[in-house]
Amino acid sequence: MPVIWELDFYSRPVLDENNKKLWEVLICESPTDITTEPDSLFRYAKFCSNSEVNSVTLRTALEEAIAQAPKPPSRIRFFRRQMANMITKGCEDAGIAAFASRRTLALNQWIEQRMQAVYPTYPNYQAGTNPSVAMPANTPQPLPDALIGQQWAFVNLERSPSKKCQSGKLTLVKPFR
Secondary structure (H helix, E strand, C coil): CCCEEEEEEEEEEEECCCCCEEEEEEEEECCCECCCCHHHCCEEEEEECHHHCCHHHHHHHHHHHHHHCCCCCCEEEECCHHHHHHHHHHHHHCCCEEEECCCCHHHHHHHHHHHHHCHHHCCCECCCCCCCCCCCCCCCCCCCHHHCCCCCCCCCCCCHHHHHHHHCCCECCCCCC
């Protein structure tokens, strides 16, 4: 199964020695199985100053993370649209496809955990400055005619595929990004 990483590159509520916000690259592996504990998956974090926020720094961080990871990713997901150009460029320069996605649950949980337990331990922590980790909702669009259901049918499905669900060994299938 391909390895997918979740990535964030954004300012944190911590100031450097010049009273400028520190930025951080966070990378974590997406769980591919419902029984996998998020803490057991690969994680990488690196701070940088606001003058180093560019696609070159991101590419370097990605190369360092790939060197440390057990397996390189086949693609990367990110959720911050305001960083889309820089993240896409940095990932392309590192030879990895990047996609904007709302499916970054492991990353969002890790960011929340760091907001509560890690950043407050720094001396220049700025309480109350919590950058949003939510991806803004798109404007609803009408469904194409091909997707609008004109009729319904009752069907019978085989029981054998559903046995996997009961055993707890269901592998998550990712048909969408």
